Amino acid sequence: xxxxxxxxxxxxxxxxxxxxxxxxxxxxxxxxxxxxxxxxxxxxxxxxxxxxxxxxxxxxxxxxxxxxxxxxxxxxxxxxxxxxxxxxxxxxxxxxxxxxxxxxxxxxxxxxxxxxxxxxxxxxxxxxxxxxxxxxxxxxxxxxxxxxxxxxxxxxxxxxxxxxxxxxx
Numbered sequence: 001x002x003x004x005x006x007x008x009x010x011x012x013x014x015x016x017x018x019x020x021x022x023x024x025x026x027x028x029x030x031x032x033x034x035x036x037x038x039x040x041x042x043x044x045x046x047x048x049x050x051x052x053x054x055x056x057x058x059x060x061x062x063x064x065x066x067x068x069x070x071x072x073x074x075x076x077x078x079x080x081x082x083x084x085x086x087x088x089x090x091x092x093x094x095x096x097x098x099x100x101x102x103x104x105x106x107x108x109x110x111x112x113x114x115x116x117x118x119x120x121x122x123x124x125x126x127x128x129x130x131x132x133x134x135x136x137x138x139x140x141x142x143x144x145x146x147x148x149x150x151x152x153x154x155x156x157x158x159x160x161x162x163x164x165x166x167x168x169x
Contacts, residue, residue, distance in 0.1 A: 010083030015072055017084045022068040025061055032058035095127065111161025117143035
């Protein structure tokens, strides 16, 4: 990154992300090892116990992540730290990530069909720059198509909210 503009400045470096992911995987691997050790990670009289293979997969994950951390400290110590994400790219990711997280919370309270219709309409208006009437019509049509597909034809119940309860579904 050679530019000086605000949107080109690094928010997070590649090295920082590699260290964070390695630590995250080590924590996950430790949880896998502990839980499978409790199941039994030894070789029993009739073969491997229930936690044998998962325990050793956890060990391999832990060792590989530890090697990544060692590599970051030793090998890449003097290397130039490249940008993992700049401000402009991070903003574009957050434009999708934050509304999607809110959408998943809304599913619990207003149901998947209404939440999906709102989500689609907002994205079409905000990021797609569609006219409101077009966005609302498309969002409603998609929500109705999803409802018919899952609830009526496939008989797969999905999370419903107050509207579906009011309509008797």
